Amino acid sequence: MxxxxxxxxxxxxxxxxxxxxxxxxxDGKYETALSKGWDVKKDALDSAxxxxxxxxxxxxxxxxxxxxxxxxxxxxxRLMDLPVLSGYTGFFPFFIKRHFKPSVFKNLSERKLxxxxxxxxxxxxxxxxxxx
Amino acid sequence: MDTDLRIEEFNHxxxxxCENGVxxxxxxxxxxxxxxxxxxxxMGSGLFYIQIPFLxxxxxxxxxxxxxxxxxxxxxxxxxxxxxxxxxxxxxxKAQSFLNQKINEGVPVGCQVGVxxxxxxxxxxxxxxxxxxLIVYGREENNYLISDPIMEDVTSLSxxxxxxxxxxxxxxxxKGHIYFPEKVGIITDDLIRKGIVKGIKRxxxxxxxxxxxxxxxxxxxxxxxxxxxxxxxLGLKKASLYLGQIVRMQEEIGTGGGGFRFLYAAFLEExxxxxxxxxxxxxxxxxxxAGDLWRASAIKMAGVYKGRLTEQKDFEEIADxxxxxxxxxxxxxxxxxxxxxxx
Numbered sequence: 001m002x003x004x005x006x007x008x009x010x011x012x013x014x015x016x017x018x019x020x021x022x023x024x025x026x027d028g029k030y031e032t033a034l035s036k037g038w039d040v041k042k043d044a045l046d047s048a049x050x051x052x053x054x055x056x057x058x059x060x061x062x063x064x065x066x067x068x069x070x071x072x073x074x075x076x077x078r079l080m081d082l083p084v085l086s087g088y089t090g091f092f093p094f095f096i097k098r099h100f101k102p103s104v105f106k107n108l109s110e111r112k113l114x115x116x117x118x119x120x121x122x123x124x125x126x127x128x129x130x131x132x
Numbered sequence: 133m134d135t136d137l138r139i140e141e142f143n144h145x146x147x148x149x150c151e152n153g154v155x156x157x158x159x160x161x162x163x164x165x166x167x168x169x170x171x172x173x174x175m176g177s178g179l180f181y182i183q184i185p186f187l188x189x190x191x192x193x194x195x196x197x198x199x200x201x202x203x204x205x206x207x208x209x210x211x212x213x214x215x216x217x218x219x220x221x222x223x224x225x226k227a228q229s230f231l232n233q234k235i236n237e238g239v240p241v242g243c244q245v246g247v248x249x250x251x252x253x254x255x256x257x258x259x260x261x262x263x264x265x266l267i268v269y270g271r272e273e274n275n276y277l278i279s280d281p282i283m284e285d286v287t288s289l290s291x292x293x294x295x296x297x298x299x300x301x302x303x304x305x306x307k308g309h310i311y312f313p314e315k316v317g318i319i320t321d322d323l324i325r326k327g328i329v330k331g332i333k334r335x336x337x338x339x340x341x342x343x344x345x346x347x348x349x350x351x352x353x354x355x356x357x358x359x360x361x362x363x364x365x366l367g368l369k370k371a372s373l374y375l376g377q378i379v380r381m382q383e384e385i386g387t388g389g390g391g392f393r394f395l396y397a398a399f400l401e402e403x404x405x406x407x408x409x410x411x412x413x414x415x416x417x418x419x420x421x422a423g424d425l426w427r428a429s430a431i432k433m434a435g436v437y438k439g440r441l442t443e444q445k446d447f448e449e450i451a452d453x454x455x456x457x458x459x460x461x462x463x464x465x466x467x468x469x470x471x472x473x474x475x
Contacts, residue, residue, distance in 0.1 A: 001423060011256075013254060015254050016252065019148070020146050020282075022389060022394035030394070032148075040427075040430050041380060044433075044437060045256060048192075051191065051373050079190070083302055083303055086302075088302070
């Protein structure tokens with residue numbers, strides 16, 4: 001990539017920093033240059049977030065309709081998957097999947113609810129009473 | 133925390149990639165003034181390609197354009213005879229007191245962290261990714277002084293914020309991982325040249341001779357084959373997301389652009405000077421070409437996830453572009469292999 005071709009199209013990251021890239025200067029030698037961003041990757045990130053938002057909305061509706069428990073919703077809201085949530089709670093994925101069932105969720109012990117609440121950065125009350 | 137303490141001799145270095153940056157800045161602090169990001173990356177055989185089978189990350193394909201986390205720091209230090217200390221912890225309090233001890237001793241240290249809770253990152257970038265690296269180089273008014281290599285300037289984190297990211301959970305959980313050069317011996321130009329040659333040879337091996345079809349240059353063909361099937365198998369929407377994930381792994385912050393290929397080309401250019409061998413300049417051009425081709429493929433993929441390109445033939449064209457990149461990189465590594473750079 002030539003230095004003059006380095007895109008300067010601001011994305012979310014440009015609020016924090018410009019990023020360092022390796023480009024060829026006029027003499028054909030490599031040097032570093034700072035970029036504000038590139039629309040091609042900004043659009044990739046935007047489409048990833050559209051997908052996250054879709055998943056969160058689907059999860060919310062699944063709680064409203066009584067198919068899933070709040071654990072499922074907050075997992076999606078916090079961009080987690082089973083391995084990540086398992087890491088934060090110490091529960092095995094097999095059990096977490098069971099806790100997605102509203103019937104199992106409503107009988108969870110206070111201690112388990114506390115672990116989920118801590119992992120999701122919400123209070124136990126918010127978690128228990130989330131209706132979608 | 134008791135007193136302010138800033139390690140004055142430490143200089144922040146901005147780099148494309150966090151681990152290269154930590155390696156470069158820490159080694160420079162220890163007197164290795166010649167160290168640059170491309171050199172750290174190349175000595176550590178940082179260039180790679182892999183699509184890990186049967187694994188998805190953030191609901192997309194698990195693709196990496198670089199070697200495994202931690203390898204660059206480890207290999208580059210080892211090549212230069214730099215002894216390294218590293219520690220992991222199960223108890224955050226112990227991790228913090230060890231960090232305080234090193235800062236009190238005036239030692240800047242590398243820390244592995246997760247970015248999901250990294251407060252100074254923009255929200256859009258805070259996914260559960262646990263292999264980010266930064267340097268702690270002092271403390272001031274109850275905050276730790278942080279040199280994050282991807283940033284233009286230094287920053288700071290409260291003890292709670294730092295502890296939280298050092299104990300992020302999930303795949304590649306850092307477990308308070310802290311590391312720093314312990315002892316640096318005499319480094320001769322000859323040792324540097326040997327390190328460069330070793331780095332190149334190991335990279336040739338990783339890209340050409342790794343078994344299986346998921347990694348190295350053959351891994352690119354594997355992804356190419358997959359892309360041909362994605363539209364029918366996953367539907368256009370999910371297939372678009374998958375392409376977006378490839379572009380992010382390839383072009384996002386940390387790669388230096390073109391999936392680290394420009395960074396590797398810069399390394400070969402530096403190597404040509406160290407080894408006084410102009411043939412490396414020619415291979416450097418090949419990697420510049422590979423990087424340009426990766427970026428061209430990203431532009432094409434963007435056409436799909438922006439909804440402008442929707443046909444199977446667009447997926448076929450992208451797959452063909454990747455096959456072309458594979459052959460460019462394969463030939464480049466074969467040329468490197470044939471150079472007989474010595475031991």
